[in-house]
Amino acid sequence: MVPRQRLQQRNNILDIFLQQLINGLVLGSVYALIALGYTMVYGILELINFAHGEVVMIGAMVTLAVVNMLLASGVDIPGIMIVAAGLLVAISVCMALGFAIERIAYRPLRKAPRLAPLITAIGVSIVLQNVAMIIWGRSYISFPPILPMTRHEIGGAGITDLQIFIFLLALVLMAGLVMLINKTRIGRAMRATAQAPEIAGLMGVNVNAVISFTFILGSALAAIAGLMVSAYYGIAHYYMGFLLGLKAFTAAVLGGIGNIAGAMLGGLLLGVIESMAAGYIGDLTGGFLGSHYQDVFAFFVLIGVLVFRPSGLLGERVAERA
Amino acid sequence: MILGEKKLKSRLLVVLLSTALLNLAACGKKDTVPAADGEMVVKIGAIQPLTGPQSHLGKDNENGTRMAIDDANAKGISIGGKKVRFELLSEDDQADPKTATIVAQKMVDEKVNGIIGHLNSGTTIPTSKIYSDAGIVQISPSATNPKYTEQGFRTAFRVMPNDVQQGRVLGDFAVTRLGAKKVAIIDDRTAYGQGLADQFETAAKAAGAEIVTRQYTTDRSTDFMAILTAVKSENADVLFFGGMDAQGGPMIKQFKTLGLNAKFLMGDGGSTPEFIKLSGGNAEGAYSSLPGLPLDKMPGGKEFSDRFTAKYGQIQLYAPYCYDAVSVMIAAMQKADSADPAKYMPVLAGITHDGVTARVSFDAKGDIRDGAITLYQVKNGKWEVLETVGGAAPAPAAAQ
Numbered sequence: 001m002v003p004r005q006r007l008q009q010r011n012n013i014l015d016i017f018l019q020q021l022i023n024g025l026v027l028g029s030v031y032a033l034i035a036l037g038y039t040m041v042y043g044i045l046e047l048i049n050f051a052h053g054e055v056v057m058i059g060a061m062v063t064l065a066v067v068n069m070l071l072a073s074g075v076d077i078p079g080i081m082i083v084a085a086g087l088l089v090a091i092s093v094c095m096a097l098g099f100a101i102e103r104i105a106y107r108p109l110r111k112a113p114r115l116a117p118l119i120t121a122i123g124v125s126i127v128l129q130n131v132a133m134i135i136w137g138r139s140y141i142s143f144p145p146i147l148p149m150t151r152h153e154i155g156g157a158g159i160t161d162l163q164i165f166i167f168l169l170a171l172v173l174m175a176g177l178v179m180l181i182n183k184t185r186i187g188r189a190m191r192a193t194a195q196a197p198e199i200a201g202l203m204g205v206n207v208n209a210v211i212s213f214t215f216i217l218g219s220a221l222a223a224i225a226g227l228m229v230s231a232y233y234g235i236a237h238y239y240m241g242f243l244l245g246l247k248a249f250t251a252a253v254l255g256g257i258g259n260i261a262g263a264m265l266g267g268l269l270l271g272v273i274e275s276m277a278a279g280y281i282g283d284l285t286g287g288f289l290g291s292h293y294q295d296v297f298a299f300f301v302l303i304g305v306l307v308f309r310p311s312g313l314l315g316e317r318v319a320e321r322a
Numbered sequence: 323m324i325l326g327e328k329k330l331k332s333r334l335l336v337v338l339l340s341t342a343l344l345n346l347a348a349c350g351k352k353d354t355v356p357a358a359d360g361e362m363v364v365k366i367g368a369i370q371p372l373t374g375p376q377s378h379l380g381k382d383n384e385n386g387t388r389m390a391i392d393d394a395n396a397k398g399i400s401i402g403g404k405k406v407r408f409e410l411l412s413e414d415d416q417a418d419p420k421t422a423t424i425v426a427q428k429m430v431d432e433k434v435n436g437i438i439g440h441l442n443s444g445t446t447i448p449t450s451k452i453y454s455d456a457g458i459v460q461i462s463p464s465a466t467n468p469k470y471t472e473q474g475f476r477t478a479f480r481v482m483p484n485d486v487q488q489g490r491v492l493g494d495f496a497v498t499r500l501g502a503k504k505v506a507i508i509d510d511r512t513a514y515g516q517g518l519a520d521q522f523e524t525a526a527k528a529a530g531a532e533i534v535t536r537q538y539t540t541d542r543s544t545d546f547m548a549i550l551t552a553v554k555s556e557n558a559d560v561l562f563f564g565g566m567d568a569q570g571g572p573m574i575k576q577f578k579t580l581g582l583n584a585k586f587l588m589g590d591g592g593s594t595p596e597f598i599k600l601s602g603g604n605a606e607g608a609y610s611s612l613p614g615l616p617l618d619k620m621p622g623g624k625e626f627s628d629r630f631t632a633k634y635g636q637i638q639l640y641a642p643y644c645y646d647a648v649s650v651m652i653a654a655m656q657k658a659d660s661a662d663p664a665k666y667m668p669v670l671a672g673i674t675h676d677g678v679t680a681r682v683s684f685d686a687k688g689d690i691r692d693g694a695i696t697l698y699q700v701k702n703g704k705w706e707v708l709e710t711v712g713g714a715a716p717a718p719a720a721a722q
Contacts, residue, residue: 282538
């Protein structure tokens with residue numbers, strides 16, 4: 001029965017590949033949502049908002065806090081509604097936070113040298129981490145098992161309701177964002193501000209309002225991404241935003257920072273690269289490099305992009321604006 | 323509009339540097355009270371991760387140590403004719419070997435009389451040389467990597483059986499009791515996780531199981547989907563994870579997400595309530611081992627756990643071992659009638675002390691003698707005792 005065995009083996013390899021692809025796409029869709037926040041802000045202000053990862057963390061923490069509070073109060077509503085309630089609160093908190101960060105840390109420095117807002121960004125990030133540590137403690141917080149975990153088999157690979165939901169919601173949100181930017185008045189104002197803020201101002205665009213709106217929008221997406229990450233992995237902690245932020249930033253650079261479609265592509269691609277790398281690197285290198293290098297791959301990618309194509313996959317090289 | 327590479331790189335560097343600085347700045351504190359007349363202050367250093375994913379364990383260790391020190395102070399011990407006040411110097415090593423050596427040096431500069439720590443093998447091994455050079459006694463409550471006591475340092479002791487013993491028990495258990503034929507192993511590449519996984523692998527192979535895959539993660543990871551998928555492809559019937567609860571909990575959740583049906587087994591790093599909490603309801607049926615007897619089987623165990631729980635809340639993991647480490651150290655100081663490490667070290671090496679986890683006595687290397695290993699399984703959301711392997715019976719009436 002040798003041929004049949006071989007066939008089975010080949011099927012097995014395909015199943016695993018499919019499973020890694022699913023893992024990667026789900027992870028990547030979360031990266032993409034976060035990367036959008038980086039790229040939108042960069043597109044308009046040419047600022048890397050390094051506090052963005054922390055907004056994701058706050059989103060996850062607030063959602064969990066509300067969910068745990070509702071569960072403790074013993075209200076009898078379905079799990080999905082509890083999570084939705086938590087998410088609504090988290091989105092509002094993060095929107096306010098995004099607005100406040102821009103107002104306090106970036107707006108006063110808009111005319112300052114470029115390094116100044118970068119340093120306040122790092123400052124905000126450290127402050128948020130420590131505030132979260134004070135409020136929610138230093139331990140991991142677990143996500144209560146209230147979401148449906150039904151698994152579906154797709155040709156030997158498994159996918160859960162939650163994974164499908166994360167992926168679809170991310171796609172819907174991205175489509176919605178593209179519509180918003182291309183089809184609405186505020187979207188046009190955003191594009192105008194990105195191209196030339198002074199001229200947009202002269203044309204009657206309220207530049208400050210547009211910038212605030214961009215931060216609020218990015219933070220809302222970050223809150224949703226925070227929920228996704230914590231529900232997917234089942235945990236949240238005060239430090240989670242740092243690595244997530246760096247990876248999403250990598251995704252944004254990979255796609256071409258400042259480019260909306262680039263952030264989405266970069267996010268999905270980075271998720272798949274990481275997943276495949278972690279799944280196969282051990283076998284490919286004969287155990288020399290193991291799956292613990294998973295996180296490092298994101299940064300290999302970042303270095304590779306910076307060396308060979310600094311403008312990213314979809315970005316164009318544009319002359320520095322004075 | 324695109325950032326120049328140089329600028330981008332320097333920005334990243336700034337981020338990394340500033341976090342590193344912040345981490346350093348966040349290190350520990352001590353509660354100092356000036357010495358009263360005729361009173362001798364004996365400083366005991368406790369080092370464990372107080373920030374990061376293992377901070378719940380570090381806090382637990384610190385509390386165990388603190389309780390032992392408070393108890394000793396309440397007893398009003400005299401050494402060398404002077405009344406002694408024990409002082410706790412607690413520091414954070416972030417479970418990071420580099421930070422740990424800095425903190426260890428700080429302890430040496432403080433001239434502590436003894437060290438309880440570190441929590442992790444990865445921090446205990448590199449710091450043991452620093453303490454050895456300074457001649458300071460170090461008792462690790464929880465480092466289990468064999469290498470710690472194999473370096474020939476006379477200052478190095480531990481109150482928990484090492485991974486050779488634990489790995490052997492786990493490997494045997496997986497094959498003979500769980501019926502494992504195909505075993506998958508994941509470890510977190512720390513001295514502890516990797517060491518235990520290696521011992522487990524040797525034992526499982528010796529017992530006749532096949533190791534179908536070995537995968538790696540880190541002690542800060544949260545995403546295990548990719549490696550678990552690789553494990554799934556091998557149809558293993560037992561998955562052993564050498565690592566801590568902060569990874570183990572999320573791992574078993576993702577393990578269930580992928581629909582794996584292998585049995586899940588961990589060492590002492592997973593044997594905590596935190597593991598069950600982090601699993602989000604997926605821990606049922608998981609196995610773990612923990613060196614030492616179950617607390618309720620120990621003479622002073624029940625009383626210890628009641629008092630500890632009343633004061634600090636649920637015991638996470640190593641608090642009882644910290645308590646034992648401190649009390650055996652103080653017992654040696656009393657017996658030697660000196661808090662000078664050079665004087666009480668030989669006494670400590672030959673002491674027999676009834677602790678809350680075991681009857682503590684050390685072999686020539688500084689390892690605890692005849693350590694027992696207990697196996698646990700999650701039943702109805704709680705770790706329940708399955709069986710205990712080895713170990714000397716404690717003296718029945720020697721509760722202290």
